[in-house]
Amino acid sequence: MRKPRDYDAELKALEGKAKELKTRKVQQLGELVIATGADSLSADELAGALVALAETKDTDKRAAWAKCGAAFFQGRSRRSAPAADRNAGGAQTQLGGARPASGNAGST
Template sequence: MRKPRDFDAELKALNEKAAALKTRKVQQFGELVIATGADTLSIEELTGALVTIAATNEPQKREAWATKGQAFFRGNTRKPGKRTQGDAQSGAKGPDSDPAR
């Protein structure tokens, strides 16, 4: 005869795993905010920016943001505020920059 499954124990373990994953996700979002330098923004500014981004359905903008994000994770970008005088004068070179400049 088969051993009966303990559904309550399995459900409890799954709930604990889900809670741990949610905690990890929140922690990683916090680390991302700090790594990008966005922790210098006020809560209102950061929230407004995120709400605007979430509401944007324009594929070109989303693709440009994805490209910038990929570059950030590859280490091809600098943290905000770390520019030298020469970088500030050279203008933007990212996907959002105006090629007519």
């Protein structure tokens, strides 16, 4: 006879994993804000900019922002990662090791 599955224990483990992933996501978003220099903005300014971005349906603007973001990550990887890791890492790896940008880069 097979041992019955402990669904409660499995659910608890999955909830723990989900909480861990959410915590990591929040941490990486904070690191991204710092790395881009957006931490110099007030919370209201940053929230307003993100709301405007999320509500924008203009595909040309979104494509331009995506291109700028991709260039940011490529530039970050060139400065902070060894040559062998430049093309292997994704945004997740780069965010985990992101450091605040020097100077006032990204602010106008």
